Amino acid sequence: MKVNDAIWGALLLLLSVTILIHIQSFPNIPGQKVGPALFPGFIAVGLAICALALIAGGLAARRRGIEQAPWIGAEAWMRSPRHIVALTLVVGVNVFYIRFVDMLGFVLTGVIYLAALFAAFGVRPRWIFPLALIITLVIHYSFYKLLRVPLPWGLLERFAW
Amino acid sequence: MSSAWAQAFALVFDPYNLLVMVVASLFGLFVGAVPGLTATMATALLVPVTFFMAPIPATAAIVTATAMAIFSGDIPGCLMRMPGTPASAAYTDEAYAMAKKGQAETALGAGLVFSALGGLFGTAVLMLAAPALAEFALKFSSFEYFWLVLLGLTCAVFMTSDRPLKGFVTLMLGLLVACVGLNNPAAIPRFTFGSTELLGGIGMIPMMIGTFAISEIIRYAVDTNPPLRIVDQPIGNVFKGMWALTKKYPVQILRGNAIGTLIGALPGAGADIAAWITYAISKKFSKEPEKFGTGCVEGIVEAGSANNSALAGAWIPALVFGIPGDSITAIVIGVLYMKNMNPGPSLFTNNPQNIYAVYLLFIMANLMMLPLGWWCIKVSKQILKVPRAVLMPVIMLFCVVGSFAINNTAFDVTVMLIAGIAAFFLEASGFPIAPAILGVVLGGMLEENFVTSMIKSDGRVLAFFERPIAAALGAMTLAVWFLPLLLRHLRRLAGIEVEQ
Numbered sequence: 001m002k003v004n005d006a007i008w009g010a011l012l013l014l015l016s017v018t019i020l021i022h023i024q025s026f027p028n029i030p031g032q033k034v035g036p037a038l039f040p041g042f043i044a045v046g047l048a049i050c051a052l053a054l055i056a057g058g059l060a061a062r063r064r065g066i067e068q069a070p071w072i073g074a075e076a077w078m079r080s081p082r083h084i085v086a087l088t089l090v091v092g093v094n095v096f097y098i099r100f101v102d103m104l105g106f107v108l109t110g111v112i113y114l115a116a117l118f119a120a121f122g123v124r125p126r127w128i129f130p131l132a133l134i135i136t137l138v139i140h141y142s143f144y145k146l147l148r149v150p151l152p153w154g155l156l157e158r159f160a161w
Numbered sequence: 162m163s164s165a166w167a168q169a170f171a172l173v174f175d176p177y178n179l180l181v182m183v184v185a186s187l188f189g190l191f192v193g194a195v196p197g198l199t200a201t202m203a204t205a206l207l208v209p210v211t212f213f214m215a216p217i218p219a220t221a222a223i224v225t226a227t228a229m230a231i232f233s234g235d236i237p238g239c240l241m242r243m244p245g246t247p248a249s250a251a252y253t254d255e256a257y258a259m260a261k262k263g264q265a266e267t268a269l270g271a272g273l274v275f276s277a278l279g280g281l282f283g284t285a286v287l288m289l290a291a292p293a294l295a296e297f298a299l300k301f302s303s304f305e306y307f308w309l310v311l312l313g314l315t316c317a318v319f320m321t322s323d324r325p326l327k328g329f330v331t332l333m334l335g336l337l338v339a340c341v342g343l344n345n346p347a348a349i350p351r352f353t354f355g356s357t358e359l360l361g362g363i364g365m366i367p368m369m370i371g372t373f374a375i376s377e378i379i380r381y382a383v384d385t386n387p388p389l390r391i392v393d394q395p396i397g398n399v400f401k402g403m404w405a406l407t408k409k410y411p412v413q414i415l416r417g418n419a420i421g422t423l424i425g426a427l428p429g430a431g432a433d434i435a436a437w438i439t440y441a442i443s444k445k446f447s448k449e450p451e452k453f454g455t456g457c458v459e460g461i462v463e464a465g466s467a468n469n470s471a472l473a474g475a476w477i478p479a480l481v482f483g484i485p486g487d488s489i490t491a492i493v494i495g496v497l498y499m500k501n502m503n504p505g506p507s508l509f510t511n512n513p514q515n516i517y518a519v520y521l522l523f524i525m526a527n528l529m530m531l532p533l534g535w536w537c538i539k540v541s542k543q544i545l546k547v548p549r550a551v552l553m554p555v556i557m558l559f560c561v562v563g564s565f566a567i568n569n570t571a572f573d574v575t576v577m578l579i580a581g582i583a584a585f586f587l588e589a590s591g592f593p594i595a596p597a598i599l600g601v602v603l604g605g606m607l608e609e610n611f612v613t614s615m616i617k618s619d620g621r622v623l624a625f626f627e628r629p630i631a632a633a634l635g636a637m638t639l640a641v642w643f644l645p646l647l648l649r650h651l652r653r654l655a656g657i658e659v660e661q
Contacts, residue, residue: 008590038612040340043337076385083385139559143566147213151562
């Protein structure tokens, strides 16, 4: 998804102005000329200059011809429901993981996580569940047992091994 | 000196370390050979595992895996016209054309043999240049470091993109990310919005995993290209004819190695850019440039050796100054800090055995590449058939657990996800990612040296040019910034615009 430079520029300009306002609240260091606001301030000014150049460039490209510089360039996947579902799921399963892993535990969350993605990417249905279960258990074993990472048990706490 | 070498040998030839190297080799060969998985991603995926290892095996895993991946990226390029890693993209069409003519073994053999040779050449330069530079760097004060970091960041912007403006944007975003947290000279919490998790800053490792692994998986999820077919040609002895090629193209090999190492050593630019540039140079100076693109091995010899020599070259600034030469060493620097092997000139004086061990690791990795790479080519058709629909979700879950494992916090998983999505959208709009990564890695160092210098000089900007080396570095940095603008202005004054 190619977003026009002018839109990027506008967003970045907004960001740099927000930073410039926000850093005013940073305290000064007594007796020193350089405080914690100086460096972010330089960055924000640099970003603002780049943002203005992007806006100018993006608008100039549009004046030359809208076909070459649409606001948001359509790509093949944006017309394919299957790919949009896949993209949504790739992001969605991670949000699901972050939100529910402590409650459901790693094993249950991992199986759901993998099964959803396998389905989205077109793995044969009868393979989805067994693969998701085996791989989750392998990852769990490697990290929980071998590397001693405290992956949460959640609902399966009673069955912890 | 000699006892340090003895210690280095003991560290490297330790059975556990050798086992790590073999496993990392197989991992690297696999990751490189599967399109969509890159050498940088291999490094990012290794970090959570190396986190639990001693410094030398951790470094060994990364050195071996990346060297192997940069070579094996040639395999799908040759057999499917799809580069396994971006470093093979420059000569993918050439190698594929050779495979269609039935010369797959020559293309792959050249890739293998000259990759190993390039890696060894880069290592030799690393061994010679790094200690000399380190001795020189011992005299550096905050003024020199400030300019050096700024020069490195500038290089990254101009080397990694044909549109420096977009490189500047991602650099600024990276520097901004580096500002988050308490870790600044004044120790004031900045941009933390009251979150305790942000006080320590944004985790570098989860961010790198997101940037280099999650973004690739998103790209796979929205890839609408039909699956590629593998060229069905038997692959014979890949070592056949390599000696003849060496005798035929000595200049090309040497030039590829030298330019590759140099580009690797330039901050931000790595193996992929080295391959593009050396391939173009090879064509320009070739006696038969008309053959390029039709399946001629000359460009593969030169660019194939350049991308591996760039890998070793990138370690020169990384070890001596803590300035990464490419995105792989950007991750490596994070690992070295975690392992208390903080890069910098003192690493060479205080712990020379670790540095010597790194040299040995590079030599070993490139020698191991010959037999293991030969075997990988043999089984390549099986590797290329691995279903990516299964592989990609597994890698993603691994990334999630890996990001979690560094600090045992779910917050890092969120950082990983956001970094992945951001990298995907930025790259889709033509913003290069390497400057952002360098910004994050070097932001703290840039600010610290800037603030220290300002305090030392009591706010006098001219003090930044008073020491000779600082002045030279400063002048170079400013030249890179302003020369292009000045040249354009002069051209306009000279009336060249009339032609348009």
